Amino acid sequence: xxxxxxxxxxxxxxxxxxxxxxxxxxxxxxxxxxxxxxxxxxxxxxxxxxxxxxxxxxxxxxxxxxxxxxxxxxxxxxxxxxxxxxxxxxxxxxxxxxxxxxxxxxxxxxxxxxxxxxxxxxxxxxxxxxxxxxxxxxxxxxxxxxxxxxxxxxxxxxxxxxxxxxxxxxxxxxxxxxxxxxxxxxxxxxxxxxxxxxxxxxxxxxxxxxxxxxxxxxxxxxxxxxxx
Ligand code: HEM
Numbered sequence: 001x002x003x004x005x006x007x008x009x010x011x012x013x014x015x016x017x018x019x020x021x022x023x024x025x026x027x028x029x030x031x032x033x034x035x036x037x038x039x040x041x042x043x044x045x046x047x048x049x050x051x052x053x054x055x056x057x058x059x060x061x062x063x064x065x066x067x068x069x070x071x072x073x074x075x076x077x078x079x080x081x082x083x084x085x086x087x088x089x090x091x092x093x094x095x096x097x098x099x100x101x102x103x104x105x106x107x108x109x110x111x112x113x114x115x116x117x118x119x120x121x122x123x124x125x126x127x128x129x130x131x132x133x134x135x136x137x138x139x140x141x142x143x144x145x146x147x148x149x150x151x152x153x154x155x156x157x158x159x160x161x162x163x164x165x166x167x168x169x170x171x172x173x174x175x176x177x178x179x180x181x182x183x184x185x186x187x188x189x190x191x192x193x194x195x196x197x198x199x200x201x202x203x204x205x206x207x208x209x210x211x212x213x214x215x216x217x218x219x220x221x222x223x224x225x226x227x228x
Contacts, residue, residue: 032226033140038122039223041113044105049204051102056197058095061087066194070185079191103165110158117154127151139218139228146210153203157196164193
C-alpha cells in the first residue's frame with residue numbers, strides 16, 4: 001500500500017524489498033571508503049608534516065638544548081640537553097623558511113579538514129567512539145583505540161602544536177601575549193612544541209605499523225583512490 005504510508009510494503013512486495021536492500025548495500029559498498037577531502041588533506045598533511053620534521057630538526061640542531069620559562073641561552077642551565085651536535089648558525093636559514101611554509105600549508109589543510117569533518121558529520125559518525133561496538137564491516141570502520149588516537153591527534157596534538165608554534169612568534173605574541181604567557185614563556189612553548197613532535201612521530205610510526213599489519217595494500221589503496 002504505497003499511497004497510505006508513502007513506502008512500499010515489504011509484506012506485499014518481498015522481491016522488491018530484497019532488491020532494495022541489496023541495492024542499498026551495493027551503494028554503500030560502492031561509496032568511497034574515504035571521501036576525496038579526507039584523502040587529499042591526509043596526504044597534504046603527511047607531506048607538510050615531513051617538511052616540518054626535517055626543517056624542525058635543522059632548526060633544533062642550531063641549538064639542541066631545551067629550557068623552561070622565558071629565556072635560555074648556551075650559558076644558562078638547560079631543562080633537556082639533547083645529545084646532538086651544536087650547529088650554531090648552521091642550517092637554520094632554509095630550515096626556518098621550509099618550517100614556516102610547511103606550517104602554513106598544514107594549518108590551511110587542517111582547517112579545511114576540520115570544517116568539512118564538522119559540517120559533514122564525518123567526525124561524529126566515524127571518529128567518535130560509539131557504544132554499539134565494532135561494526136560488522138571492520139574494513140570500513142575504525143576501532144575504538146584508533147578513533148581515540150585520531151581524535152587526540154586532530155583535536156589536541158595538532159592544535160597544541162600550532163599554538164606553541166605561534167607562541168614562539170614575537171609578531172604574533174606582541175598582539176596576543178596570552179598565547180605565550182599561559183605556558184610561562186617562549187622557552188616553555190619551545191620545549192612543549194618539541195615534546196609534542198615526539199608524540200606525533202611516535203603516532204605516525206605506530207600508525208604506519210597498524211596500517212601495515214591490517215592490510216597495507218588494501219588500506220593504502222582506499223586512502224589514495226577512495227576504494228580498496
Ligand atoms: C603526519 C602524518 C600522518 C597523520 C597526522 C595521519 C593521520 C591520520 C588520520 C587522522 C586518519 C583518519 C582520517 C579520517 O578518517 O578522517 C588517518 C588514516 C589513515 N592513514 Fe594516516 N596519518 C599520517 C601519515 C600516514 C602515512 C605516512 C600513511 C601510510 C604510509 C598513512 C596511512 C593511512 C591510512 C591507510 C589510513 C586509513 C586507515 C584505515 O582505513 O584504517 N597515514 N591518518
